[in-house]
Amino acid sequence: MVEQEGIQRYVAHAILWIGIAIVAFPVYLAIVASTQENAVIANGQMSLLPGGHFLQTYYQTIFVGTSGSTREPVGTMLLNSLVMALLIAFGKIAISIISAYAIVYFRFPFRMAMFWLIFITLMLPVEVRIYPTYKTVADLHLLDSYAGLALPLIASATATLLFRQFFMTVPEELLEASRIDGAGPLRFFWDTLLPLSRTNMAALFVILFILGWNQYLWPLLITTRDDMQTIQIGIRKMITTTDALTEWPVVMATAVLAMLPPVLVVVVMQKLFVRGLVETEK
Amino acid sequence: MQKQAVFQSKLLPFALVAPQLAIVLIFFYWPAAQAVLQSFLLQDAFGLSTSFVWFENYQDILSQPDYWAAIVRTFVFSFAIAFSSLSFALLLAVMADKPLRGGTLYRTLLIWPYAVAPPVVGVLWVFMLHPSLGILARGLRGMGIDWNPLLDGNQAALLIILAAAWKQISYNFLFFLAGLQSIPRSVFEAAAIDGARLMRRFWTVTFPLLSPTIFFLLVINIVYAFFDTFGIIDTMTRGGPAKATETMVYKVYVDGLLGGNLGSSAAQSVILMIMVIGLTAVQFRFVERKVTY
Numbered sequence: 001m002v003e004q005e006g007i008q009r010y011v012a013h014a015i016l017w018i019g020i021a022i023v024a025f026p027v028y029l030a031i032v033a034s035t036q037e038n039a040v041i042a043n044g045q046m047s048l049l050p051g052g053h054f055l056q057t058y059y060q061t062i063f064v065g066t067s068g069s070t071r072e073p074v075g076t077m078l079l080n081s082l083v084m085a086l087l088i089a090f091g092k093i094a095i096s097i098i099s100a101y102a103i104v105y106f107r108f109p110f111r112m113a114m115f116w117l118i119f120i121t122l123m124l125p126v127e128v129r130i131y132p133t134y135k136t137v138a139d140l141h142l143l144d145s146y147a148g149l150a151l152p153l154i155a156s157a158t159a160t161l162l163f164r165q166f167f168m169t170v171p172e173e174l175l176e177a178s179r180i181d182g183a184g185p186l187r188f189f190w191d192t193l194l195p196l197s198r199t200n201m202a203a204l205f206v207i208l209f210i211l212g213w214n215q216y217l218w219p220l221l222i223t224t225r226d227d228m229q230t231i232q233i234g235i236r237k238m239i240t241t242t243d244a245l246t247e248w249p250v251v252m253a254t255a256v257l258a259m260l261p262p263v264l265v266v267v268v269m270q271k272l273f274v275r276g277l278v279e280t281e282k
Numbered sequence: 283m284q285k286q287a288v289f290q291s292k293l294l295p296f297a298l299v300a301p302q303l304a305i306v307l308i309f310f311y312w313p314a315a316q317a318v319l320q321s322f323l324l325q326d327a328f329g330l331s332t333s334f335v336w337f338e339n340y341q342d343i344l345s346q347p348d349y350w351a352a353i354v355r356t357f358v359f360s361f362a363i364a365f366s367s368l369s370f371a372l373l374l375a376v377m378a379d380k381p382l383r384g385g386t387l388y389r390t391l392l393i394w395p396y397a398v399a400p401p402v403v404g405v406l407w408v409f410m411l412h413p414s415l416g417i418l419a420r421g422l423r424g425m426g427i428d429w430n431p432l433l434d435g436n437q438a439a440l441l442i443i444l445a446a447a448w449k450q451i452s453y454n455f456l457f458f459l460a461g462l463q464s465i466p467r468s469v470f471e472a473a474a475i476d477g478a479r480l481m482r483r484f485w486t487v488t489f490p491l492l493s494p495t496i497f498f499l500l501v502i503n504i505v506y507a508f509f510d511t512f513g514i515i516d517t518m519t520r521g522g523p524a525k526a527t528e529t530m531v532y533k534v535y536v537d538g539l540l541g542g543n544l545g546s547s548a549a550q551s552v553i554l555m556i557m558v559i560g561l562t563a564v565q566f567r568f569v570e571r572k573v574t575y
Contacts, residue, residue, distance in 0.1 A: 132316035
């Protein structure tokens with residue numbers, strides 16, 4: 001019995017390491033490729049060990065870009081992605097927390113109607129209403145702008161529902177107490193509710209930042225200017241040209257740079273990430 | 283639904299809801315309504331006049347063999363992605379659920395691919411399996427397999443399924459692990475004392491107790507395969523070769539953008555909307571009921 005347990009444990013370790021290898025291999029390959037010469041890779045002679053072109057490739061990728069026609073430095077794309085991700089994360093949290101506050105702590109006409117109007121947005125991802133949304137954004141002259149990138153993606157209910165759920169668990173006595181202290185609704189929100197929501201906001205922020213950073217279809221449609229591209233769009237344009245001209249080390253360096261920020265967020269803020277993921281089910 | 287103690291104020295609650303309501307109305311309801319409206323309109327070839335044609339766009343799209351092929355393909359992709367990703371993730375989660383040394387390290391090393399964006403996943407897998415320079419393609423050719431996803435539609439489809447399933451492993455793993463950890467240890471111990479063998483224990487005890495998690499993940503994975511594979515397909519195959527990897531969402535994109543056929547694209551969007559609403563409704567129903575035995 002005991003001996004069997006020992007064997008089982010070895011098997012478990014082995015399977016987990018195989019899993020990790022499968023998960024990590026494509027990324028390892030990208031890192032290795034980004035340090036080698038293009039000619040070697042294009043010949044199919046790529047080595048599985050890092051080469052010596054690390055600094056050169058990453059310098060070119062970040063500050064110059066590919067030598068082809070879409071010569072946009074990846075540094076600009078990283079900045080665009082960062083601005084978009086932050087706008088989506090902060091924007092969604094800001095508008096959701098106040099609307100959830102109104103719905104839980106006030107009684108006013110059409111309260112439930114408004115709740116349902118917001119709730120229904122959960123059902124339809126942006127992909128199914130993509131062209132009409134494009135037209136709306138174009139009519140508002142928001143193409144090629146950060147607002148145009150972020151606003152349509154802020155229009156969803158996940159965060160509102162989460163905050164509503166959380167506010168429902170806040171003890172009623174807190175409101176009574178702050179009322180006795182003479183605090184009005186805004187003061188109660190600012191001094192009591194916001195500090196209590198800090199962990200929830202952080203967990204939500206982690207998830208929304210990753211989702212925002214990884215957006216693809218929407219930025220693909222509404223950015224036409226090269227200097228407004230996000231990194232996810234830039235990487236696709238790099239492999240558009242005929243195969244022979246693709247600069248694989250630059251493409252792979254871009255891939256590495258594109259995944260670095262969200263992966264770091266997951267690894268460094270793992271607790272918040274897991275919590276946010278389980279709560280939002282995204 | 284609401285607190286007993288509430289604030290009395292006439293204007294403040296409206297002001298608080300206003301920003302979100304405005305954004306939802308402008309960027310959600312207005313475009314969604316436009317999509318529905320557009321699906322009933324037909325534009326002439328020069329875009330000069332539009333006429334209301336009732337369900338003509340729907341009849342048109344539903345009579346195209348191409349569209350049915352895309353529907354079937356989308357479902358095949360979805361189930362293949364869900365099944366392969368879920369089963370592999372479940373295997374890893376069952377292993378990681380044992381009291382092992384380095385347990386948290388394993389978790390960290392398995393969950394980070396969640397953060398890799400679909401188009402990046404596409405690029406990574408294209409690179410690995412590129413017929414002329416991919417390192418794995420070289421191996422496949424060494425084994426005598428004629429590997430060329432640029433020409434062979436089935437191979438291209440397989441490539442999309444593998445890449446999409448790869449990305450979803452970490453998400454599924456995390457939820458399976460959480461599901462396993464919520465099962466009381468005593469249940470396993472009881473089964474072990476009864477002398478049930480390992481595999482038997484898994485199928486008769488663990489699997490049924492996990493069924494709510496499995497069902498929840500199945501729906502999430504199908505929705506993921508419907509929508510989030512867009513970035514993977516667009517960087518890997520662009521729907522090709524010969525439409526072998528064109529899913530419903532990808533077809534909406536291609537027909538609206540390249541074909542300029544907005545009426546048909548809108549009709550397709552509405553059909554997709556109905557499917558997603560159906561899936562979400564199923565999810566809510568079952569999650570409410572908690573599928574356990």
